[in-house]
Amino acid sequence: MSKYIYGIDFGTTNSALAILDAENNNLVKLFTIPSLLFFPEPVNPKEPVIPTVGNDAISLYVQNRMRGRFMKSIKKVLPNKSFIDTRIGSKSYRAEDLVALILVHLKKLADAFTGENITTAVIGRPVVFDENPEKDALAQERLSKAAKIAGFEEFYFQMEPIGAAFTYERQIKNQELVLVADFGGGTSDFSLMRLNPEAINQADRKADMLAQGGIYIGGDSFDSDIMWNKGTPHFGRGVKEEFTPGKPIDLPLSYFHSICSWEKMNFLDSLRMKLSIAKSYNFSGKDYRVKNLQTLIEHNLGYVLFKQIEKVKIDLTKVDDAIFEFNESEIEINEPISIQEFEETIIDKNLEKIENYLQEFLDKNQINNDDVDVVFMTGGTSMVRPLNNIFVKRFGNEKIKSGDNFNSVAMGLAYSFKVLAEAEVC
16 A cells, blocks of 8 residues: 555635655645636537646647637536536536546646555545535545546545644644634635644544534635626626517526526527527617627626626735726726725625624624634635735734635645544544
8 A cells, every 4th residue: 555645625716736655654745726717619510529727728728719619617617406517628527527638737747746546535625516515426426436437446525614723733743723724615614623732643523523504605706796796797787688669678698697607608608698698789779788688698708707707806805906907909908906895895795694693603602803813715716805804803913814715625634634534543
């Protein structure tokens, strides 16, 4: 049996793999890639299309002038019962097949480093894939199938915030009651743990894992908020169409809900929806904003547009004023956004939902703010300032800690191997 095992954090935005030397419980290597897939347009419809993964997917997508199937936020498809499969070229892909492509890519990178075919892994999962238990179970079942397709024979699931907690535990000197807040692209997850540096090599940590919870809101939700407030008016939200003279009506809101969510944007790229939008364009008096919507879909500009939205979000982690700027194929957007507007108008509803859930989580587990020694914040979305401020106001700046926002979970998942393996033996 190999001495190596893998800790895998399959994320909405990025995925990471940590290689653990299980004999001495030390990490030896980390790999991180964007959770992206690109399928070029097939030359021959009867032949399979060879997909690319991660950064290579971005490069090839641009080289192909943004033509083909480009996929992001695939993790959010896992709990979607209505997603059965999607046909690309001559092949149909189920949700687990798409996820497996990313896992296979990570495994190949890691196997090349170890020189072995490693088949044991700890795989992270959010506390909630979906707040509906049936959908949540479906998501884990699909992730389990993906792991098997990728070549893993022995694997365990661990809550992602618990993985982050095991990483933080290696940084402390004394016992602490820690609230781990893991903010990813799709979910906000919480874990309450009693951490002790003297316990890092203990197999049985059940008594230290006090509570877990989560809500289905993450960085993608904030991106959608920016798109709704600052983007959709440039694509026809607020425009009227007039089928009957003298009776103008709003364009269908379904257009704009779809372009605010990456996984729904492809719904508009169908003959039926394209005809509907063309009809709206004509009956709106050929309004240029509806033409922008047509261009967005026809030219497959969703990824480029959302990269600019993400840039604004990142800019606002450092500065108080940023500009959502997009100039492509005659679509021109130049929208200033202040940190105050971002917090109080754009993402305020989702911030409130996260804060309310946090209060419920603490109340349910009879934890007061003063009981918590440290709040360990991880995940790329944890850098969003208004979100961070919720925790600073509640717990005090001195209690807020952070680590490697993109690798803490994968590292901790690998560290938790001994705990999970021992629990199965027992």
